[in-house]
Amino acid sequence: MAGATAPYGTWPSPLTADRLASGTRRLEQVAVDGTDLYWLEARPEEGGRGVILRRRANGASETVTPEDFSVRSRVHEYGGGAFLVHRGEVYFTREGDQRLYRQGPGQTPAALTPEPEIAAGLRYADGVATPDGRWVICVREAHEADGTVANGLVAVATDGSGTVRPLAKGRDFYAFPRLDPEGRHLAFTCWNHPDMPWTGTELWLAELGPGPELVEPRPVAGGPGESIFQPAFAPDGSLHFVSDRSGWWNLYRWHDGRASALAPVERDLGAAQWGLGLSTYAFLGDGSIACLYYADGLHRLGRIPAGRAGLEDLEQSWTAFTPAQLRRFGDGLAFIAGSPDEPPAVRTLEPGTGATETVRESTDLPLDPAGISRPEPITFASEAGTAYALFYPPAHPKLAGPDDEHPPLLTFVHGGPTAHAECQLKPAVQFWTSRGFAVVEVNYAGSTGFGRAYRERLWENWGVADVADCCAAARHLFEQGRADPGRAAIRGSSAGGLTVLGALAAPNGPYAAGASHYGVVDLETLRAATHKFESRYLDWLIGPWPEARQRYRDRSPVGWIDRVKGPVLILQGGRDRVVPPDQAHTLRRALEGAGKAYAYLEFPEERHGFRKAESQRRALEAELGFYSRIFGFTPADPLEPVALYGRDAPA
DSSP states (O other), X not given: XXXXXXXXXXXXXXXXXXXXXXXXXXXXXXXXXXXXXXXXXEEGGGTTEEEEEEEOTTSOEEEOSOTTOOBOOOTTTTOBOOEEEETTEEEEEBTTTOOEEEEOTTOOOEEOSOOOSSTTOEEEEEEEEOTTSSEEEEEEEEEOTTSOEEEEEEEEESSSSOOEEEEEOSSSEEEEEEEOTTSOEEEXXXXXXXXXXXXXXXXXXXXXXXXXXXXXXXXEEEETTBOEEEEEEOTTSOEEEEEOTTSSOEEEEEETTEEEESSOOSSOXXXXXXXXXXXXXXXXXXXXXXXXXXXXXXXXXXXXXXXXXXXXEOOOXXXXXXXXXXXXXXXXXXXXXXXXXXXXXXXXXETTTTEEEEEEESBOOOOOGGGOOOOEEEEEEETTEEEEEEEEOOOOSSEEOOTTOOOOEEEEEOSSSSOOOOOSOOHHHHHHHTTTOEEEEXXXXXXXXXXXXXXXXXXXXXXXXXXXXXXXXXXXXXXXTSXXXXXXXXXXXXXXXXXXXXXXXXXXXXXXXXXXESOOOOHHHHHHHSOGGGTTHHHHHTOSTTTTHHHHHHHOGGGSGGGOOSOEEEEEETTOSSSOHHHHHHHHHHHHHTTOOEEEEEETTOBSBOOSHHHHHHHHHHHHHHHHHHHTOOOSSOOOOOOOBXXXXXX
């Protein structure tokens, strides 16, 4: 069949929605304990259950988490930092009750924190054990019955007594409690509304008293306009942290009351702290520091040599390390990484020899190398200057499109909006490219990895700069003849849903259809209904409330839904606390009232992001069927139909 052609969108693909949903696991966290390597994975085929696994020094792997447990923290709703390991003891947050548990080798997990007395419960995350193992110091989030949420740092006794001692409170948020090697000092970050951790945070340092309690806690770095990320103590007890005070997240050493940059570079060595427990650098045994950094939008692994300034590149093929989980492992490193040819996997590296090992892959899917679409980093001109994206052309091992046809274009809009499109093999992208779609993932204004100034392009400009960049990316590809101007769609989740609707309503916009995955539609109601972590984020993205009330209304798609061109697919989780279902219901009613075509699917048990295999499968098939109906092609897949409503719905 070499040289055979078929219309774009109709190509048969081995990556069915069912295979993609059940054959892909999400790798979320890595931890090291002596010669043992641990990781956390979410399994869609088990309803999204979070499972800790361990690889022994002899290479044998085993499941740690019992079948009736799921490991996941919901601090900040996004979680992260859900487990730690100390001397063979595993401490984790159970998804169902959010209590902290201890699990010894071969033992049944035992709860360390008592049943919460408050109705909505207590949540724990991002912990560290004291050197003697008597305490776990971690972030606690208390949800009161009246909706009030209080965050702080606590010490949890590991002896099963149920003792929990408050250490720090009074700030809106806390993260990164980290101890020095002797357990005498504790560093942590904190911040207040309306800041987010990537806009303004403080680094604090305190002695740890025998109580335990914090003695003379004091701020040592950070403040408004400076983002502090990942404080950590080196083996010699010196405090290090990442700061963007130069305009770039660089690594600093704090000593004698001063902070010194170890390798001043115009590169980001930090990350947007959407989850807890992140790590972008690790201290190696030879005194050097391994670190992750972005170069032209691609993740790289580097090293800062001991006693010398400068950042060296560690030669390797990986271009995405997500989530940021760089850990020292013996004389080497452990992390989660992928490349244009490899999906994310738990991997190890010996920097001295360059030897690598893949410990656990994120997918068991059949991926023919001849049919893989490899991401191409592209830059293009937009209204505020140069913008960035990853372009994936259609790819199939046996088929090509007709010579007189350009492929339909699908634009991916990441959430956040302060997030990042990572350059690696993603089955969720290959699902579309293997059927004949071109895909572009846009790192629009506000995305991380390009310095603070690029992030700040979105300051009070959300719904404008991001929309302009996504439209410019499509037009750039049309001009190059790489996509069909008459068949362009845009899809986005969470914050990306607002961008989708804005792009569909843009004057002379390039898009004919869109999909909003648990997306934002009404900024005024979102501000009042969303969770604490992001409840003041809109002050930065849109403007201070209530002074900027009119801007909130002007940027809310619900107010100008009549300008939206093309049908909209709405996908929503029924238990979403980040973007509550009312947002999707509002969008559906507005489209109905304006006579606009739409399709709607709600998954009652899902939260923010679909974790269950059946939800992922149905969402993918519905979206493929939606585009096939709009763009007039017949997919090779047998699909359950999705109903289109509205006066403008195509026949």
